[in-house]
Amino acid sequence: MPASVVQTAPNAAPARTAEVFRAAAELMVQKGYGGTSIGDIAQAVGMTKAGLYHHISGKQDLLFRILNYAMDELELIVTAPVRLIEDPEERLRQLMRLQIQGVVRYGLAFTVLFSEINHLAEAQQKEIRGRLNEHHALIRETLQELAEDGRLRRLDVNIATMHIMNAITGVARWKGEDFSKNEEHLVQETVAYTMAALLKPVK
Amino acid sequence: MPASVVQTAPNAAPARTAEVFRAAAELMVQKGYGGTSIGDIAQAVGMTKAGLYHHISGKQDLLFRILNYAMDELELIVTAPVRLIEDPEERLRQLMRLQIQGVVRYGLAFTVLFSEINHLAEAQQKEIRGRLNEHHALIRETLQELAEDGRLRRLDVNIATMHIMNAITGVARWKGEDFSKNEEHLVQETVAYTMAALLKPVK
Numbered sequence: 044m045p046a047s048v049v050q051t052a053p054n055a056a057p058a059r060t061a062e063v064f065r066a067a068a069e070l071m072v073q074k075g076y077g078g079t080s081i082g083d084i085a086q087a088v089g090m091t092k093a094g095l096y097h098h099i100s101g102k103q104d105l106l107f108r109i110l111n112y113a114m115d116e117l118e119l120i121v122t123a124p125v126r127l128i129e130d131p132e133e134r135l136r137q138l139m140r141l142q143i144q145g146v147v148r149y150g151l152a153f154t155v156l157f158s159e160i161n162h163l164a165e166a167q168q169k170e171i172r173g174r175l176n177e178h179h180a181l182i183r184e185t186l187q188e189l190a191e192d193g194r195l196r197r198l199d200v201n202i203a204t205m206h207i208m209n210a211i212t213g214v215a216r217w218k219g220e221d222f223s224k225n226e227e228h229l230v231q232e233t234v235a236y237t238m239a240a241l242l243k244p245v246k
Numbered sequence: 247m248p249a250s251v252v253q254t255a256p257n258a259a260p261a262r263t264a265e266v267f268r269a270a271a272e273l274m275v276q277k278g279y280g281g282t283s284i285g286d287i288a289q290a291v292g293m294t295k296a297g298l299y300h301h302i303s304g305k306q307d308l309l310f311r312i313l314n315y316a317m318d319e320l321e322l323i324v325t326a327p328v329r330l331i332e333d334p335e336e337r338l339r340q341l342m343r344l345q346i347q348g349v350v351r352y353g354l355a356f357t358v359l360f361s362e363i364n365h366l367a368e369a370q371q372k373e374i375r376g377r378l379n380e381h382h383a384l385i386r387e388t389l390q391e392l393a394e395d396g397r398l399r400r401l402d403v404n405i406a407t408m409h410i411m412n413a414i415t416g417v418a419r420w421k422g423e424d425f426s427k428n429e430e431h432l433v434q435e436t437v438a439y440t441m442a443a444l445l446k447p448v449k
Contacts (some may be wrong), residue, residue: 073283074280075278075279075280075362075365076278076280077277077278077279077280077281078278078279078280078281079280155361158358158361158419159278159422161276162278184287190264196442198435198438198439199431199435202432202435202436202439203435205416205417205420206413206416206436206439208416209412209416209419210412212415213408213409213411213412213416214376214408216361216412218344228346228405229405229425230400232401232402232405232406233405233409234399235401236405236406236409236443236444237443238398239442239443239444240439240440240442240443241439241442244447
């Protein structure tokens with residue numbers, strides 16, 4: 044059951060706005076940002092173009108707001124709860140678990156849409172990249188804690204952070220896979236794979 | 247030095263064609279498939295639209311031929327040589343090494359362009375996906391050999407195959423990184439990270 048964000052995820056955006064964001068994201072992923080018109084999006088959400096322009100000032104503004112919305116959700120669903128976890132290994136396991144669940148349940152289109160970030164204005168790109176970097180910093184700092192505890196393998200923490208992000212967001216690019224049936228298996232396998240890559244083997 | 251494919255890689259396509267493919271791929275990644283016109287591409291390669299239509303029948307045909315070209319290169323540079331390596335661990339290490347080098351040196355735009363595959367006609371998509379699946383099968387079969395040798399951790403070989411592909415191709419999406427200076431470091435870290443995830447620890 045592909046549940047709507049507004050029903051199941053903590054969410055600051057009004058329900059109708061979230062619906063518009065979701066439909067627009069799916070269309071932009073399917074047709075590409077350049078190939079999607081405001082008219083296409085209006086049609087997909089059952090609005091007139093004038094009605095849609097009541098909510099947004101244009102396509103670039105819409106993309107910016109969608110990516111900000113996706114970052115809001117990431118913070119609500121993943122970042123805020125895992126920051127409360129003291130043990131770095133458990134924090135990283137939960138971060139991966141929650142973020143993979145978020146991607147599979149609500150965020151396949153949103154995740155892929157980040158590749159369109161270069162269509163934003165300079166200042167908008169900077170804001171979104173800043174928020175992404177904050178998320179990467181949480182992972183990197185968690186790895187550094189593990190290193191200080193003597194639990195991490197000898198590895199480049201920056202490169203490992205990107206591999207962790209790739210493993211989480213990569214599932215959104217596995218076309219033709221239906222994860223809703225096997226979400227728990229996917230989560231367990233991905234967490235185990237990543238932890239084996241990161242942690243020293245237990246003697 | 248971002249060397250041209252035609253100078254340094256074994257290559258079946260004539261030099262001029264390869265140049266057109268490269269410029270078109272870079273433009274399509276930058277502006278999106280839907281946002282790139284044949285006129286844009288002609289301008290980027292210093293040709294008239296009529297001149298470009300002498301080589302290709304249209305934008306979809308061009309995308310199809312670029313993705314096939316990228317798969318040709320992958321087979322020449324990576325797949326064919328590593329198939330000759332008998333030991334599965336060494337085969338996988340070399341596959342990762344050669345493919346990451348290929349992505350960083352010649353293939354950043356080509357790699358990202360695969361996300362536009364849904365713009366191809368049904369039969370074209372099927373052909374490209376078939377070639378990609380062959381590449382995944384090589385990785386999967388190598389993991390199965392490692393499992394038969396008792397060297398692989400208990401893991402889902404299909405999911406692990408996708409994580410390996412994500413780790414290799416993911417580097418093409420790390421914006422703002424200059425790998426040409428640190429290519430060897432990136433290769434070593436990525437191979438070590440992946441091997442630690444896959445192989446049982448040595449007692």
